[in-house]
Amino acid sequence: MALTRMFVRGVGCLQSVSRCHTQVVFPVGHIQILGDTRRWQHTAPQSTNCNWQLREDCFELNYGGLVMHFDYVWLRDHCRSASCYNSKTNQRNLDTANVELTIRPVKTRMDEETLFLTWPDGHVTRYNLAWLAQNSYEGQKQSAMQPRILWNSDIYTNAKAPAANWEKFMSCNEELKKFLKSFLLYGIAFVEGVPATLEATEMASQRISLIRETMYGRMWSFTSDFSRGDTAYTKLALDRHTDTSYFQEPCGIQIFHCLRHEGTGGRTLLVDGFYAADKVLQKTPENFDLLTRVPIKHEYIENTSGHRNHMIGIGPVLNVYPWNNEVYMIRYNNYDRAVINTVSHDVVQSWYKAHRELTTELRKPENELWVKLKPGKVLFIDNWRVLHGRESFTGLRQLCGCYLTRDDVLNTARSLGLQA
Ligand SMILES: C[N+](C)(C)CCCC[C@H](N)C(=O)O
Numbered sequence: 001m002a003l004t005r006m007f008v009r010g011v012g013c014l015q016s017v018s019r020c021h022t023q024v025v026f027p028v029g030h031i032q033i034l035g036d037t038r039r040w041q042h043t044a045p046q047s048t049n050c051n052w053q054l055r056e057d058c059f060e061l062n063y064g065g066l067v068m069h070f071d072y073v074w075l076r077d078h079c080r081s082a083s084c085y086n087s088k089t090n091q092r093n094l095d096t097a098n099v100e101l102t103i104r105p106v107k108t109r110m111d112e113e114t115l116f117l118t119w120p121d122g123h124v125t126r127y128n129l130a131w132l133a134q135n136s137y138e139g140q141k142q143s144a145m146q147p148r149i150l151w152n153s154d155i156y157t158n159a160k161a162p163a164a165n166w167e168k169f170m171s172c173n174e175e176l177k178k179f180l181k182s183f184l185l186y187g188i189a190f191v192e193g194v195p196a197t198l199e200a201t202e203m204a205s206q207r208i209s210l211i212r213e214t215m216y217g218r219m220w221s222f223t224s225d226f227s228r229g230d231t232a233y234t235k236l237a238l239d240r241h242t243d244t245s246y247f248q249e250p251c252g253i254q255i256f257h258c259l260r261h262e263g264t265g266g267r268t269l270l271v272d273g274f275y276a277a278d279k280v281l282q283k284t285p286e287n288f289d290l291l292t293r294v295p296i297k298h299e300y301i302e303n304t305s306g307h308r309n310h311m312i313g314i315g316p317v318l319n320v321y322p323w324n325n326e327v328y329m330i331r332y333n334n335y336d337r338a339v340i341n342t343v344s345h346d347v348v349q350s351w352y353k354a355h356r357e358l359t360t361e362l363r364k365p366e367n368e369l370w371v372k373l374k375p376g377k378v379l380f381i382d383n384w385r386v387l388h389g390r391e392s393f394t395g396l397r398q399l400c401g402c403y404l405t406r407d408d409v410l411n412t413a414r415s416l417g418l419q420a
């Protein structure tokens, strides 16, 4: 067949090599763990070398010191020409189902910054080399989706992350951006000087995102009256946990505003779940692995005179992106964890050990950040990352707040130019 003659088979013989002088530009973020920036970190190699070869099963590109491999169907599928891609809507026009799964380019050319591939039907695709590098699997697995600073109590306290000021927060986009940047880095952030009302709390919430209505309501205000069938509505202490772990998609962000407290105790506990997870990964990778694999059920069963609810959410304690092992969600609530019946007894035994190790990390006093919420001080918590709890208390204590949809928080952050 004519086509086969045009393939380059094997490395070396018909290898086409071209040189260019461009530098790879990777996404800007990296994960920083306790000052250790080695994992999930990308570098920008200062190489002036660039070469490529058409291998039988993929296109190999060496650009700025990074060797990348692109599948030929992928390359055809990602053509950004006007007929294949609508750059006004940022949507694909090309019907992927019409691409031959055995497709190969018939002609290849590369200049300083662009790769040109001609397809069997004569269509030409141009790829910016930096775009290819940024969108390659090899590039992705070196970088973090979300830059974060993992913290224990000292790290967070020493960082002196500034609280936003209510007036500025509501009126100035730069202040909002600063707030969101800090929130994304640490998973918690405060706004101060907020009027001690549910309405002002709602305004602050809506500045960031859409409110996620749940069976607790849209904006909620609660006290220790057991108006709902859950320990949150008592004066009892609550150990560290994430909320709504019994949802298939747990709420992304939780907001708390203490409108009044006349009594003692009632401090709020915050723990960075990703910091603890990273400790497990460093010490016992197989335990980390188990926590990312074993599906765990959480359940909310409410059966009171006014409310009947039955919620079930299933997922591992640690959710990681498979391509770079980066944790993006922790589901940890020992109160709401349901019967384990999804794995055999020997896996259960290993899982309890792994869960114990994570719990030990989460409970280390040096990882606990205690704050007393006061009227005017609104706390935003990334409920996919930071666990919260509370001390038992006496007296009248009224808290209000809401949950936010995570997608919309990230959307706001991205629209302000942040990596999220
Ligand atoms: C925040 N608010 C009081 C409305 C609800 C509390 C939900 C408590 C539940 N055990 C959970 O962890 O999801």
Ligand SMILES: O=C(O)CCC(=O)C(=O)O
Residues within 6 Å of the ligand: 232, 238, 243, 268, 388, 389, 390, 399
């Ligand atoms: O009362 C508190 O401070 C928090 C209780 C709690 O965990 C919750 O409402 O989700």
Ligand SMILES: [Fe+2]
Residues within 6 Å of the ligand: 232, 241, 242, 243, 388
């Ligand atoms: Fe909670």
